[in-house]
Amino acid sequence: MxxxxxxxxxxxxxxxxxxxxxxxxxxxxxxxxxxxxxxxxxxxxxxxxxxxxxYAGGDPVxxxxxxxxxxxxxxxxxxxxxxxxxxxxxxxxxxxxxxxxxxxxxxxxxxxxxxxxxxxxxxxxxxxxxxxxxxxxxxxxxxxxxxxxAVVLALTLAVLVARRQARLLAAPLEDLSRHCRAVTAGDLSARAAPSAIAEVDQVARTHNDMLHSLTELLRRERDFTANASHQLRTPLTGLQLILESALEQSAPRQRRALGDALAATQRLHHTVDEVLRLAASGRRTGAATAPDWPLSRLLRETEERWHGLFADDGRRLECDTRGVPDDVRIPGGPVTEILAVLLDNARTHGRGTVRVAVRDLDDALALDVADEGAATLDDVSPAPAGAGGPGIGLALARELALSLGGRLALAGTEPTTFTLLLPAGRRAEGSFSRSGRAPEAP
Missing domain, CATH: 3.30.450.20 (PAS domain)
Known part of the structure; x- marks a missing residue:
């Protein structure tokens, strides 16, 4: 400027x-x-x-x-x-x-x-x-x-005056820009300072009012999240204790049902934790989850958890771990939840054998979850509040993938195939590397 x-x-x-x-x-x-x-x-x-x-007559002149x-x-x-x-x-x-x-x-x-x-x-x-x-x-x-x-002198004075006026006009806008960058970096306490320019002051006041309203909204959301966390975790923990106690005192034929109920409760507890973590990470720029699980372990435990459920429905679950790199580590909690949403969606709305495969794309990993059914756009669109269908779970899975710097997309409709793309994190790097944007679908 x-x-x-x-x-x-x-x-x-x-x-x-x-x-x-x-x-x-x-x-x-x-x-x-x-x-x-x-x-x-x-x-x-x-x-x-x-x-x-x-003088004409000879007189001197x-x-x-x-x-x-x-x-x-x-x-x-x-x-x-x-x-x-x-x-x-x-x-x-x-x-x-x-x-x-x-x-x-x-x-x-x-x-x-x-x-x-x-x-x-x-x-x-x-x-x-x-x-x-x-x-x-x-x-x-x-x-x-x-x-x-005089022209050069006037031009020199004009340059000096113009530079001073440009500095006076640009300084408030530059301060406002620095303030906006501070807010973007997460400092919600920053406020734009007044200046000597009425128009810029009006923009600054409007921005400060908007930031104040946003801060109050985030505070109420944070309080609600804390209260919801307490109200959800306390009864779930109590229910787990009751099921564990009943499991120890139950007859052998009841143990399986109680064990499944306890596992479902634990998964529900884990889902609540991931939803709350996602809400918290959305308020903090750069929030990340540590790459704490080897990918092979996550797939093995996923197969053990879901194999019996698909077997009860007369269906098969195949987890192909042959292409899984040994040195890859991923955030276990969020990825487990995403796979749980995809597998539950395949169990409820798909048919036939469900296959989970891994592809190593050098700087990214692709996890494919496919069944033998056919999907439509309505099957994967987010459902409105209070409605059923797979849309709500898939919306959560997409948000979890984005929070990891990845992407979840419907890669095919016949058969139904969902692909989860994640930035690759190698054990030698010591951390889960993430790119500035989600990887493109292959």
Whole structure:
């Protein structure tokens, strides 16, 4: 913005200077030439007054002493030089002056003024005054140089003033920009400072009011999340304790049902933890989950957990771990939850054998979950609040994938195939690397 303000100000100053300087330069030239001609005319008139009317009969002529740079000469009606300095034969200005008028002309690099000398209403001679044009031209050049110096000085002052004004105008906006970057980085306590510009102050006040409202909204959301966490975890923990106690005291034929109920409760507890973690990570820029699980372990435990459920439905679950790199570690909790959503979706809405496969894409991993059913767009669209269907679970899975720097997409509809893309984290790196954006689907 500073450069833009500076360019606009300098453009306006340059236009004004050009519009003023050119006419002023022409006025200087015209004025200096007019002054010189007026001076020559005054000298010629003063000399004409002193001319003796009997000079034609041989009386001496007394012309005044010419000023420096000027020449005075007296010409008779035949245009012959009778006294003073000048060309021996009168020029055009002398011929015109013999007609009884004051004549001005430029001839042979000189400024010439010729004044008639009259007696008894007759022109008896002409006084010619002249000076070199170069002298006036030098004075014009000096005047133009002074004008150019004034233009340069004005332009310099304009640059200094424009830079100061640009700084004054841009500083509040730059402060507001720094404040916005601080807010983006997570500092919600930052507030834009007032400035001397009313329009910028209005934007700053509006921004501060918006930030205050947003801070209050986040505070209420944080309080609600904390309360919801307490209200959800406490009864779930109590239910787990009851099931564990019942499992120890139950008959053998009841153990399986109680064990499944306890496992479902644990999965529900884990789901609540992931939902709350996702809500918290959405409020913190750069929040990440540590890569704490080997991928092979996660797939093995997923197969053990879901194999019996698919077997009860007369279906098969195949987890292909042959292409799983040994050195890859991933955030176990979120990825487990995503796979749980995909497998539950395949169990409820799919058919046939469900296959989980892993592809190593060097800088990313692709986890494919496919069944033998056919999906439509309505099957994978987010469902409205209170509605059933797979959309709600898939929406949660997508948000979890994004929170990991990955992407979940429907890769195929016949058969139904979901692909989870995750940035690859190698054990040698010591951390789960993530790119600035989600990997593109292969």
């Amino acid at each position: 500073r450069q833009r303000v500076l360019r606009v100000a300098l453009t306006a100053v340059l236009v004004a200077l050009v519009l003023l300087a050119i006419p002023l330069a022409l006025a200087i030239r015209s004025s200096l030439y007019a002054d010189q001609r007026d001076a020559l005319e005054r000298s010629a008139l003063a000399a004409a007054v002193r001319v003796n009317t009997g 007394e012309l005044p002493v010419a000023r420096a740079g000027e020449r005075l000469g007296l010409y008779d009606p035949e245009r012959r030089l009778r006294a003073g300095a000048g060309p021996r034969q009168g020029d055009t200005a002398v011929r015109r002056a013999l007609g009884g008028v004051v004549a001005r002309a430029d001839a042979d690099g000189e400024l010439v003024v010729a004044v008639p000398v009259s007696h008894d209403e007759k022109v008896i001679g002409v006084v010619r005054a002249s000076s070199a044009s170069s002298a006036v031209r030098d004075r014009v050049l000096v005047g133009w140089a002074a004008l150019a110096g």
